Each structure stands twice: as C-alpha cells, then as structure tokens.
Amino acid sequence: MIDPFGRHDDDDDDEGDSPRGITDASSGIEPATLDVENVSLSFGDLTVLEDVSVTIDPGEFVGLVGPNGAGKTTLLRTISGAIEPDAGSVTVDGVDVHEVPSRDSSRLVAVVPQDTTLSFSFPVRDVVEMGRHPHRSRFSPPTPDDRDAVDRALERTRTASLADRPIDEVSGGQRQRVVLARAIAQATPALLLDEPTASLDINHAIETLELVRELVEDGRTAVAAIHDLDLAARYCDRLVMVADEGVRSVGSPAEVLTSEALADAFDANATVVPNPVTGTETVTALPDAGDELASLEPGSVDSPTSNEADTGGGRDSAHRGRDGTAGASRLEGDGGRIPGDDRLEVHVFGTGTTAAGVLARLETAAENSRADLSVSVGPVTPGIVTETAARFAVEVVDTQPHAPISNDERERVERRVRDADVTVLADPVLDSGGCVLETLAAVDPETLVVTDRRPLEERDFVGPETSTRYEWYAERAVEATPETVLEGVTRALESATGRGSGAIARENRASTGSDN
Amino acid sequence: MLAPGVSGRVITWCLALAVLLVGTVIGSAMLGSVRIDPLTVSKAVLNLTGFVAYDVPSAHQTIIADVRLPRIALAAIVGFALAAAGTVMQGFFRNPLADPSIIGVSTGAAAGAVAAIAFPALVPFSSVHIPAFVGAVGTAFFVYAVATEGGRTPVATLLLAGVAIQAFLGAVISYMLVHSGESLREAVVWMMGHLHRSSWNDVTFALPVTLVGVAILGAYTREMNVLLLGEEDAHHLGVDVERTKLLLLALASIVTAAGVAVAGVIGFVGLIVPHIMRLVVGPDHRILLPTSALAGASFLVATDTIARLDVLPLPFGLEVGTPIVPVGIVTAALGAPFFLYLLTKREVHAL
Numbered sequence: 090m091i092d093p094f095g096r097h098d099d100d101d102d103d104e105g106d107s108p109r110g111i112t113d114a115s116s117g118i119e120p121a122t123l124d125v126e127n128v129s130l131s132f133g134d135l136t137v138l139e140d141v142s143v144t145i146d147p148g149e150f151v152g153l154v155g156p157n158g159a160g161k162t163t164l165l166r167t168i169s170g171a172i173e174p175d176a177g178s179v180t181v182d183g184v185d186v187h188e189v190p191s192r193d194s195s196r197l198v199a200v201v202p203q204d205t206t207l208s209f210s211f212p213v214r215d216v217v218e219m220g221r222h223p224h225r226s227r228f229s230p231p232t233p234d235d236r237d238a239v240d241r242a243l244e245r246t247r248t249a250s251l252a253d254r255p256i257d258e259v260s261g262g263q264r265q266r267v268v269l270a271r272a273i274a275q276a277t278p279a280l281l282l283d284e285p286t287a288s289l290d291i292n293h294a295i296e297t298l299e300l301v302r303e304l305v306e307d308g309r310t311a312v313a314a315i316h317d318l319d320l321a322a323r324y325c326d327r328l329v330m331v332a333d334e335g336v337r338s339v340g341s342p343a344e345v346l347t348s349e350a351l352a353d354a355f356d357a358n359a360t361v362v363p364n365p366v367t368g369t370e371t372v373t374a375l376p377d378a379g380d381e382l383a384s385l386e387p388g389s390v391d392s393p394t395s396n397e398a399d400t401g402g403g404r405d406s407a408h409r410g411r412d413g414t415a416g417a418s419r420l421e422g423d424g425g426r427i428p429g430d431d432r433l434e435v436h437v438f439g440t441g442t443t444a445a446g447v448l449a450r451l452e453t454a455a456e457n458s459r460a461d462l463s464v465s466v467g468p469v470t471p472g473i474v475t476e477t478a479a480r481f482a483v484e485v486v487d488t489q490p491h492a493p494i495s496n497d498e499r500e501r502v503e504r505r506v507r508d509a510d511v512t513v514l515a516d517p518v519l520d521s522g523g524c525v526l527e528t529l530a531a532v533d534p535e536t537l538v539v540t541d542r543r544p545l546e547e548r549d550f551v552g553p554e555t556s557t558r559y560e561w562y563a564e565r566a567v568e569a570t571p572e573t574v575l576e577g578v579t580r581a582l583e584s585a586t587g588r589g590s591g592a593i594a595r596e597n598r599a600s601t602g603s604d605n
Numbered sequence: 606m607l608a609p610g611v612s613g614r615v616i617t618w619c620l621a622l623a624v625l626l627v628g629t630v631i632g633s634a635m636l637g638s639v640r641i642d643p644l645t646v647s648k649a650v651l652n653l654t655g656f657v658a659y660d661v662p663s664a665h666q667t668i669i670a671d672v673r674l675p676r677i678a679l680a681a682i683v684g685f686a687l688a689a690a691g692t693v694m695q696g697f698f699r700n701p702l703a704d705p706s707i708i709g710v711s712t713g714a715a716a717g718a719v720a721a722i723a724f725p726a727l728v729p730f731s732s733v734h735i736p737a738f739v740g741a742v743g744t745a746f747f748v749y750a751v752a753t754e755g756g757r758t759p760v761a762t763l764l765l766a767g768v769a770i771q772a773f774l775g776a777v778i779s780y781m782l783v784h785s786g787e788s789l790r791e792a793v794v795w796m797m798g799h800l801h802r803s804s805w806n807d808v809t810f811a812l813p814v815t816l817v818g819v820a821i822l823g824a825y826t827r828e829m830n831v832l833l834l835g836e837e838d839a840h841h842l843g844v845d846v847e848r849t850k851l852l853l854l855a856l857a858s859i860v861t862a863a864g865v866a867v868a869g870v871i872g873f874v875g876l877i878v879p880h881i882m883r884l885v886v887g888p889d890h891r892i893l894l895p896t897s898a899l900a901g902a903s904f905l906v907a908t909d910t911i912a913r914l915d916v917l918p919l920p921f922g923l924e925v926g927t928p929i930v931p932v933g934i935v936t937a938a939l940g941a942p943f944f945l946y947l948l949t950k951r952e953v954h955a956l
Contacts, residue, residue, distance in 0.1 A: 169840075169841055191840045191841075192843040192844075200838070219830065219831050219834070223842060227824055227827075275842070
C-alpha cells in the first residue's frame with residue numbers, strides 16, 4: 090500500500106498464482122483512498138461536472154445523493170475510469186485510474202452497475218468468475234485462489250445455491266446479488282455501486298446495503314450513488330450531495346440532509362426528522378409549499394390590512410391587522426418587512442408523530458422560505474415530540490411523565506397560546522392533570538387548526554364531558570393534516586383577518602402587551 | 606484457461622463434431638459420378654499424408670486426391686472460417702443479425718474479385734485471391750477507420766458505416782458488371798459463392814490464415830464473454846475494450862476474407878451456424894467458438910456436396926436429381942428456411 094505503483098508492477102507479470110494473488114484472493118484487502126481532484130467533464134456543450142473535488146477515506150462508505158441528472162452516475166463512471174474527465178484526475182490508492190490499463194484499474198476498483206445486460210444464459214458461477222478476469226492470465230486455468238474467491242463471493246451473497254442456474258432465469262434481487270458477488274470476487278480495495286437498490290424491493294434493498302456495509306467493515310472503500318435518501322442516511326458514513334454540476338456538500342448524513350439543502354438541490358419541499366426506529370435521518374418530501382401559499386397573495390387580504398392600518402393607527406392594531414397577511418407573506422419569503430414585528434407565532438398542542446409531523450412541517454416551511462415563524466409546543470412529555478422540537482429549536486413546554494402539570498408550566502403554555510396567531514391541535518391528550526381545554530377557552534376558535542389523527546377515545550382519560558368540550562373546539566377549527574398544516578394555518582389566518590381580526594385574539598394580544 | 610467443467614464440455618463437443626466432420630468428408634468424397642467405397646476413400650486420404658502407402662486403384666486415388674478432396678477441404682476450411690468469424694461478429698455486435706460480412710468484408714472481396722475478373726488489365730493478378738482478399742480487408746479497415754473517433758469505435762456506428770459502404774460498393778460492383786462484357790458470367794458465378802475448380806492451391810492460401818486467425822481468436826474467448834456484458838462492464842472487469850475490439854474485428858475480418866477470397870460470397874453459413882450452436886451449447890464463447898467453427902466446416906462440406914452432385918443418393922436406394930449450382934445457392938436455399946423454422950419454433954430472438 091505504501092508503494093501502490095510497485096504493487097501493480099508486481100501484478101502485471103503475474104500468472105494468476107503469484108504470492109500477491111493469494112493475499113488478494115483471501116480478502117487480505119486494504120481499503121483504498123479515493124481522490125477526485127478538480128474533475129470537470131462535459132458531454133458536448135452540456136457541462137456535467139464542474140471542478141469536482143472530493144476525497145474518500147479508506148474504509149468509508151460514502152453515498153452520492155442528488156437529484157436526477159445531477160451527475161452522480163457520471164461522477165461514478167469517472168471514478169471507475171469508464172469515462173475520462175476533460176480536466177482533473179481520479180486516483181485510487183495513489184494510482185490515476187485513467188492513466189493505467191483497464192486491467193490494472195480493474196484490480197483497484199470494482200463496479201456494480203445499475204443495469205447489467207445479462208440476457209445471456211451464462212451460469213451464475215461463470216458470471217461471478219468473470220470478476221476474476223483481471224487477475225487471470227490468458228493461458229492458465231483458474232488457480233485455486235480464483236476458485237476460492239468465486240466460492241466465497243457466492244457464499245457471501247447467498248447465491249451459492251444459484252451457482253448453476255442461468256443468470257437470465259434468476260430474479261432481479263438475486264441478479265443484483267450475483268453482480269455484487271462478481272464485484273466481491275474481483276477483490277478490489279474500492280467498490281463503486283450505481284443505484285444498487287434502484288430496482289429492488291425494500292427487503293432486497295436492505296440486504297444489499299447490509300452486505301455492502303459488511304464489505305466496508307472488512308476493509309473496502311465503497312462509494313454508492315443512492316436515490317433513496319433514507320437508505321443513504323442509514324447506511325453511509327458520509328454523504329456527498331451532487332447538484333448543479335458539482336459537489337454541493339459533503340459530510341455526515343445529518344449535515345448534508347437538511348431541508349434547506351434539499352430545497353436547494355432537489356427543489357423539493359421536504360422535512361428531515363430522525364427515523365424512530367433507526368435514529369437516522371428520514372426525509373419526507375411534501376407537495377410544493379409554494380402552491381399552498383399561493384392561495385394567500387398579499388393582495389387577496391388587502392382590505393382588512395389597509396382598514397386596520399387606516400382606522401387603528403395604534404401599534405397594536407396595526408400589528409394585529411397585518412398579522413395574517415404578514416405571517417403568510419413572510420412564509421413566502423417576501424422580505425422587506427421589519428422582523429419581529431411580523432413574526433408569526435404558532436402554538437401546538439399535541440403528542441406523538443402527529444405533533445412531531447406538524448412541527449417538522451412548519452419549521453421546514455419556515456426554513457425554506459426564511460420566514461419569521463416562531464413555533465412552540467406543549468405541554469409534552471419527553472419523546473418524539475421533544476426530540477423533533479429540539480432538532481428544529483422549537484420552544485417546548487415539557488412536563489414530567491405521570492405528573493400533573495406545574496403552575497409554572499401551565500403559565501408558560503397559557504402565555505404562548507395567548508401570543509399565538511394560530512393554535513394547532515395535533516392529537517393532544519386530555520387528562521385531569523393537563524391544561525389543554527382550560528387554555529383553549531382563551532383561544533378564538535377561528536384561529537384553531539386541527540390535525541388530529543388518533544381517535545379521541547384513545548386520548549381522553551377524563552370522561553365524556555371533556556370529549557364533548559374538545560369536540561366543540563375541533564368542529565370550529567380549520568381541518569388539516571400534519572402534511573397540510575401549512576395550508577390550515579394560512580386558512581386560519583385568513584379567516585381571522587378576513588373577519589377583521591378575532592376580538593379574542595386582539596384582546597389576548599393587548600393583554601400580552603401589558604404583561605410585558 | 607478453462608474451468609474444469611468447461612474444458613470437459615469443450616473437449617467432448619469438439620471431439621464429437623470432429624468425428625462428424627471426418628464422417629462428412631468421407632461421405633462427401635464417396636459421392637460423385639464415380640461411387641467409391643468409404644474404405645478406399647479413407648485409404649486414399651491417408652495416402653496423402655505420406656506416412657502410409659495403401660494400395661488404392663490409381664484412378665480412384667486421382668479422383669479423391671486431385672478432384673474431390675481439394676474441393677472438400679476448401680469447403681471445410683471456408684465453413685470453419687465463416688462460422689468462427691460469424692460467432693465473433695455476433696458476440697462483438699451483440700446483434701443476432703450480425704454475420705461475418707457485416708462490416709463490408711464480403712462486398713469488399715466481391716468488389717476486388719469482380720474488378721480483377723472484369724478488368725484484368727487494370728488489376729493484374731493471375732488469380733482473384735489477392736484482389737479479393739485485399740478488397741475485403743481494405744474495406745473492413747476503412748469502415749473501422751470511418752467509425753472511429755477519438756480512440757473510440759461505437760459498435761452502432763461501425764454497423765451503420767458497414768451498411769453504407771456495402772451500399773456504395775454494391776453500386777461499384779454493379780457498374781463493373783455492366784461493363785464486364787465477356788467475363789460477366791464468371792463474375793456473377795464468383796459472387797454467388799462457388800467451390801468448383803478448387804485446387805490445393807486455394808487450400809494452401811486459405812488454410813494457414815484461417816487456422817492462425819481462429820487460434821488467436823480462441824485465446825480471446827474469455828474477453829468475448831466479458832464483452833457480452835457491455836463495453837463499460839468489460840472495461841471494469843479489466844478488458845482493454847477498444848484494443849480488444851480492434852483485434853477481434855481485424856482477426857474476424859481477415860479470417861472471413863481468407864474464406865471469401867477463395868470461395869466467393871457464401872451467405873448464411875456465418876449467420877445460422879453460430880445461432881444453431883448457441884442454441885445447443887449456450888452463449889459461452891469458450892465452447893461456442895470451436896464448436897461453431899467445426900460445425901460450420903461440416904455444414905459447408907455437406908451443402909457443397911449437394912451443390913456439386915447432379916444426383917443426390919438417399920437411403921433405401923432412392924435418388925433425387927439436383928442441379929449443379931454454386932454452393933452459395935444451396936446454403937441460402939437450405940439455410941434460410943431452416944433459420945425461419947428456428948425463428949418460429951425456438952428462441953433465436955436474442956444472442
């Protein structure tokens with residue numbers, strides 16, 4: 090490894106049974122460093138990669154993520170040596186893959202292509218044996234090492250039982266494993282995979298990535314273009330986001346997969362929250378926020394705004410009057426207003442994934458449009474809601490589990506609700522120690538949004554009377570789901586302002602002002 | 606070079622097909638205006654090797670050694686060459702329609718031969734072998750050069766360039782035929798594919814080229830297999846794709862040219878024999894190439910026997926009268942229906 094060139098010279102004159110060949114075959118592989126330096130590439134007039142540099146450390150599993158057509162596959166093909174860059178270099182283990190014969194580069198890098206044309210009835214074993222091609226000389230029969238490598242690769246990928254079946258008669262998942270077995274038999278320190286899970290069902294996708302993960306643990310460097318961001322986050326050590334002809338960001342999944350980056354690279358409106366099972370990032374793409382918010386053009390609610398401004402003139406009424414439009418237009422990223430003054434405040438009552446989803450949705454929209462939105466949630470006990478809240482820096486009123494809410498906590502909730510322009514119900518639990526219904530009493534039902542998913546019977550631990558009271562609010566609230574909560578909030582604001590602002594809310598605001 | 610299982614199959618298949626070829630050769634040598642029994646045929650053939658001297662009637666020895674055997678040997682060599690080249694081309698182009706002349710080898714040979722026949726003053730060669738061979742190889746390399754850009758030769762471009770050159774050469778050949786006058790008949794017969802008037806001279810021209818060419822191709826069967834996965838995969842598996850393509854194309858063209866130069870354009874051998882063998886032994890070139898070559902040899906010996914006989918003896922004393930025709934007519938007339946049969950009955954849709 091210290092002198093990679095020396096090593097390859099050794100291999101050049103091999104007859105397939107050199108001592109080096111033996112160590113290679115018995116997986117005594119040292120992972121390689123992959124170095125992409127200032128690579129630029131264009132197909133005709135179309136620039137695909139522009140000055141791309143990225144270094145992949147030995148023993149890393151790096152995922153290439155990015156939108157379709159961003160150049161992930163092209164980058165992989167450039168690393169593999171299949172296409173030569175216009176400028177820059179790619180070195181594996183210090184060897185420039187574009188400078189050496191393919192026989193030498195194919196002992197450094199194995200590739201699992203997205204789609205292998207295997208419409209020929211070669212037995213599976215023969216296909217895997219093709220992986221030994223770069224290690225074999227033209228005239229000698231396969232050495233025991235070659236056979237060992239093939240056997241081990243078949244076993245490893247659990248395709249040994251298919252060894253004698255024709256490749257065109259095995260299923261897609263099995264075929265992918267066979268191609269992976271071929272790459273394993275190739276015994277290279279670096280492994281490239283192009284969309285290894287693209288055509289696989291979830292079970293096979295997981296199996297494949299688990300296997301790649303194992304190979305990486307055994308001492309290989311792996312780079313995979315992966316479409317599925319959740320899987321990429323789950324299995325890769327680092328992610329490289331490729332977008333707009335270049336590397337947009339490199340880092341841990343949490344660093345790379347931010348909703349801002351996703352909005353930028355994919356032009357997608359997506360939330361990123363930890364997966365409750367794996368704890369890794371999970372990306373949920375949502376319908377374009379722009380469409381929902383388009384319903385609230387500043388002009389469409391112009392009159393109440395100007396009315397308020399004309400009649401009131403005072404700070405409070407001006408603030409109040411602009412609230413609806415201001416909040417929404419802030420969500421749209423319409424700058425030019427004084428921050429703080431136009432801050433849209435939303436409080437969420439709720440539990441579980443519903444409340445977490447609402448938080449993630451609201452905060453993502455705020456991040457993407459750089460809107461001045463302040464979200465608070467509570468009272469909640471530690472769990473998925475508090476985790477999500479922490480992730481997005483949402484203000485939380487958290488309480489101890491199995492304990493009645495303290496006075497201090499109750500006051501904080503009440504204050505937040507009073508300040509809130511909109512209050513969202515997201516599966517709140519009604520129990521004797523809680524304060525949901527009491528607090529709701531002070532809220533204008535017009536500014537309520539309900540996104541409940543769990544049946545009320547499961548959440549009401551007090552009695553039918555509380556259910557009835559809760560339903561009274563729920564019926565008057567704007568209906569939405571965690572996905573469409575943004576729309577709901579917008580509608581709630583609209584109806585509140587459309588009526589010339591809710592009297593209760595105005596009173597709340599006034600008293601808040603005096604409190605402070 | 607081969608896994609034990611594969612080499613076992615190769616040896617078994619090659620032995621069986623070699624026996625078939627010997628049988629076909631002896632059977633063919635028996636037939637003709639003078640019937641000769643198989644034992645005498647075998648003895649006469651063995652006498653040719655110079656190691657033994659069996660007592661064979663001199664007339665029979667002459668008929669076998671100087672009349673029938675050169676033609677049979679040439680048929681075997683040409684069949685061997687065309688089937689081997691056809692196998693390589695089909696694998697190379699990954700196209701079931703590919704045959705040895707897909708990049709214009711046969712048309713080039715025909716152009717060279719027709720030029721030599723029609724305008725002996727302009728193309729001063731005593732035989733048409735050299736001009737046909739030069740025309741064939743020259744055309745192949747011209748097509749390759751046209752299709753190559755920036756060190757890469759896309760297979761599709763190669764195919765289309767081949768089609769265009771064939772069309773152009775077709776026009777040239779037609780022009781020459783129109784102006785060939787007296788030699789029109791000779792030129793047309795040459796183009797139909799013929800083995801009559803074959804001599805040991807033809808054999809010594811075609812045999813070395815064919816054997817050397819096919820032997821080298823035999824060393825590249827593993828690369829051919831890997832190339833079936835596609836050029837990019839092949840590159841990732843350590844095959845120097847462009848160099849291998851050039852080598853395969855050059856060898857297949859030279860082998861084809863050697864056959865076509867002595868026998869004219871014999872169609873279908875290089876197309877259907879590899880297809881049939883692929884159905885029988887599978888796509889692995891390590892087996893497919895040698896078996897196709899041997900089967901091609903037997904096929905052409907058999908069809909040429911039909912072509913040169915005016916009465917075809919059948920079992921049970923039956924006889925069928927057949928016209929004496931150039932062998933190209935027989936291969937196409939028998940091959941095309943058989944191929945259609947395979948097409949409808951079995952899977953010849955892919956390689």
